[in-house]
Amino acid sequence: MTQHAVEPKKRVTIKDVARAAGVSPGLVSIVFNDVPGASDANRRRVRQAARELGYRPDARASLLRRRHARLLGVSFFVQSAFHGDLLPGIYAAAGAAGYEVALSGWTADRTEDHSIDALVGFRCDALILLGPEAPEARLEVVAEDLPVITVGRRLVRPIGDSIRTDDAVGMRLAVEHLAALGHRDIAHVDGGPDNVKAEDRVAGYRAAMEAAGLAGRMRVIPGGQTVEAGAEAAARLLAGRGAETAVVAFDDDLAWGLVAALQAAGVSVPGDLSVVGYDGSRLSRIMPLSGLTTVRQDAEGMAALAVERAVRRVEGDDVAPGEIVLPPTLTIGSSSARRA
Amino acid sequence: MTQHAVEPKKRVTIKDVARAAGVSPGLVSIVFNDVPGASDANRRRVRQAARELGYRPDARASLLRRRHARLLGVSFFVQSAFHGDLLPGIYAAAGAAGYEVALSGWTADRTEDHSIDALVGFRCDALILLGPEAPEARLEVVAEDLPVITVGRRLVRPIGDSIRTDDAVGMRLAVEHLAALGHRDIAHVDGGPDNVKAEDRVAGYRAAMEAAGLAGRMRVIPGGQTVEAGAEAAARLLAGRGAETAVVAFDDDLAWGLVAALQAAGVSVPGDLSVVGYDGSRLSRIMPLSGLTTVRQDAEGMAALAVERAVRRVEGDDVAPGEIVLPPTLTIGSSSARRA
DNA sequence: ACACTGGGCTAGAACGTTTTAGGCACGCAA
DNA sequence: TTGCGTGCCTAAAACGTTCTAGCCCAGTGT
Structure with a gap:
């Protein structure tokens, strides 16, 4: 027998911080985003007040209002070892460029389509699709709304950027x-x-x-x-x-x-x-x-290139969709040998 | 030489759909959430209009306004094979319970703390932490704000629910x-x-x-x-x-x-x-x-239990934090043999 | 004296939803 | 007749941020 849903406790918002620090909410936003426009004295005051109140910025509201979310959506196949190898590189490159990463995995049960929808629903600035299997027509539709970077798949039609190995x-x-x-x-x-x-x-x-x-x-x-x-x-x-x-x-x-x-x-x-x-x-x-x-x-190179391309698109470099084809190399291990 | 950031094109919102269907925005929300309160005729009209306009609900706004986001945050170690095995089960169980999943990975460079912060910033309803390494004091602080379910780690202090193997x-x-x-x-x-x-x-x-x-x-x-x-x-x-x-x-x-x-x-x-x-x-x-x-x-059992616990917490079952300890089994393969 | 600049700050609108409070029309019981 | 519930619907207020416009004030060049 379940009880009724619990009421969420009152969250501390930017307004509470503003009141405590004796400034306007706008100024708190300025301080937390580390943009110019606030005196050092106020920066200290605001941070102090925020710390005391235990304030945590609300990503949903921020994302909703911001012009650019600085959010890259990444869709990947949960079971793929190679995709797992790409993720650290993507996190690193995105972080360096000042972007957040939203992950959405697909599995045998949860389709790639579903994972893409989730990312689009969050209004990511751009999508990085690892080894996408969706038909090009579908990708084309998605790409109408936001930049799409595909990794590890050759596209026939010019849809966004594409990073792949030859x-x-x-x-x-x-x-x-x-x-x-x-x-x-x-x-x-x-x-x-x-x-x-x-x-x-x-x-x-x-x-x-x-x-x-x-x-x-x-x-x-x-x-x-x-x-x-x-x-x-x-x-x-x-x-x-x-x-x-x-x-x-x-x-x-x-x-x-x-x-x-x-x-x-x-x-x-x-x-x-x-x-x-x-x-x-x-x-x-x-x-x-x-x-x-x-x-x-x-993998690292591909991850870095994908992020770089995505960021470039988001920031307005509106050149024709490009394809980057990297040369693979052969790593010789112990699973191959001279013919008996 | 980068150009200026591109202006995001006008997105179609719930208001546009409402106007096209000749109803109020509130009614569109009712239709899209499949809750009672709209006539069948209007449901059809709204869906039709939405399809024609290519409307996609905005998850950020929805999450921001909703009382319960129906969103479970999952933090995992990108390089762990076992975590990779848990994810499909989590997606499946969450989907069945009507919840979305937000993934946040940690790597050698991106700390677990960072990944937890990201999930908290999105105001997930609950957190499922796979094999967390953070000190208990840190988990305790997080758990003050929202239900935390840990998977695969024994906790000394009673912090949320914990699913683990003996x-x-x-x-x-x-x-x-x-x-x-x-x-x-x-x-x-x-x-x-x-x-x-x-x-x-x-x-x-x-x-x-x-x-x-x-x-x-x-x-x-x-x-x-x-x-x-x-x-x-x-x-x-x-x-x-x-x-x-x-x-x-x-x-x-x-x-x-x-x-x-x-x-x-x-x-x-x-x-x-x-x-x-x-x-x-x-x-x-x-x-x-x-x-x-x-x-x-x-893995599947642990994933299902973690989601079930998380959902129960979110929906208000405010019982004392519990620990579920599952018995492991031994799988004998070819890496062990009788002593020479 | 004047206009102008620029840094610091604020008020208030906006983002796209969901929720609240209520209105209207209808049917039904007293 | 009144009173009351119920089904469908709407207007407007939230949610917590960021952005825009503009105010004030000190400094600076004429």
């Missing part, structure tokens, strides 16, 4: 690495159905295989972007197994699932099968021995 | 498992300096060792709670190595770092050294072969 180069690095180790039957486990981000990597894989003269040996296996999907893909890989001696996975999470399930099934990695990941996430560095071989994206 | 039982499970495998020199790598959550586990380890008649063989090595800390601890472990054949780590992240660094140093896990983690995070399940041996906490 997947053609990335897949080429992966394939060439394996080819140099003597592998010829190199499969690709993709990012799963309805994963727009996966298309570039598939295309990159095909191009790289052709360039390596292995066009006839291509095989693309349905995957996903979680560890669990990797485990399922491993079953598929083994079931219809051809002559594959190496696999390039859509991302690190998937690669991890693959490695775990393969070893559990008695397939040695890299003894029987080499596995290469994609992202260079923290996750990829913690495999026993010297980590997962993976195509590394520069 | 660390004494957990460590006993770990030690007994290893003892049963023939290990006698079992070390503990702790959660690092200034980590209040680590104390219970250290105490639990000591108690368990004594109970197992291994009091003379205890060894506690400084650790931390990241993969990186695990790698460093591995170096310390090997440097001052005694007779240890098994290690219990503070959490899974740390355990992973240990395993990776040990193997890289040529120490076989579990051949030369058995390693047991703590949390049962997603991370623990993806070790090649059958995963990390770990003390599993029920």
Whole structure:
């Protein structure tokens, strides 16, 4: 049996502080925002009064009235190791630029759409979308209202700024690495159905295989972007197994699932099968021995660029939407080896 | 050369919708909140007008005016695999209860204090703190203003509700498992300096060792709670190595770092050294072969309980602060084996 | 003497909602 | 008839900030 909702106790507002300090509310605002327009004596008085009363500025009211909220909305996939790696960089860069960050995660149950709506509802100045899966049409609609920066996805239409890694180069690095180790039957486990981000990597894989003269040996296996999907893909890989001696996975999470399930099934990695990941996430560095071989994206750099772009847009730099494509690098770990 | 800040374009508000639908703003609010007090005809008219104008409710204004915001603030450590596992459950439970979730992460650079301040600034109805590290005095101050639910930490003083796993039982499970495998020199790598959550586990380890008649063989090595800390601890472990054949780590992240660094140093896990983690995070399940041996906490259950408690507090159930202690279970993976 | 500048400050409007207090019309019981 | 409740609706007052316009006063150049 629940009782009635409790009455919120009276909160101390800017007015209370003003009264206590003997100044106007406007002046208190000036002091708390550290903008010019108040004497040192009053600054001290106001801060003192605020401390005594236990005043805490109300972000809702402030955000509502401010011209620019100085708030960046960030949407991310809770389960993605790579997104987790991007967040610290985003917090750091935003803080340095004087912006707050509003986080909104999506999960298997809570859609990306929902997470974007929440951020828009807060009237963030700009949105940074990590690895968005929404259709471009949807992003376009959102971008009509506020600047949108996408991270880790190539867009066909020019919607806001876009920071991404060159997947053609990335897949080429992966394939060439394996080819140099003597592998010829190199499969690709993709990012799963309805994963727009996966298309570039598939295309990159095909191009790289052709360039390596292995066009006839291509095989693309349905995957996903979680560890669990990797485990399922491993079953598929083994079931219809051809002559594959190496696999390039859509991302690190998937690669991890693959490695775990393969070893559990008695397939040695890299003894029987080499596995290469994609992202260079923290996750990829913690495999026993010297980590997962993976195509590394520069998470910190991408985070900093995304924030920089967002801030620039917010502050009025109204140049045409740009695309920043960073080159990936290959990190060689212990999940890939010379073909037996 | 930056230009001047762009003027935000005119947003469509509840008033515009009201005008278009030929009703008062108040009625639009009634319709959008799905509360009784409007005729079906007007409900349709309002929704129609809103759709045509592209109206989106402004969360800031709504939050500002509402008596109860129906907003739960969640503070978490961005790098923690276990926290990442808790979030989906929190989103799901909150959504089911009709609450929104505001996320605020802490990192190496952005302190937990900062993340808590941000949530308080938004006037969340309640705070859910995942694995908080702040001193109890600080939590006590926060709890004066709004309900605080802590997850995964034992509190000495009765501050709000607390959901946690019984660390004494957990460590006993770990030690007994290893003892049963023939290990006698079992070390503990702790959660690092200034980590209040680590104390219970250290105490639990000591108690368990004594109970197992291994009091003379205890060894506690400084650790931390990241993969990186695990790698460093591995170096310390090997440097001052005694007779240890098994290690219990503070959490899974740390355990992973240990395993990776040990193997890289040529120490076989579990051949030369058995390693047991703590949390049962997603991370623990993806070790090649059958995963990390770990003390599993029920993430989904904890998330659901935390949300349920928070909501109950918000809705006025003013009973004394309670502590919910859940029993952990042991998940046996491939990182532990019979003593050679 | 004058106009002008600029720093410090204040009053009051604004931001976009929700809530309060009440009005109107209708039906129903006494 | 009066009295009273009920369903639908509106006007206006909040919520706690920031912004705009303008006042006062001292200093400064003519």
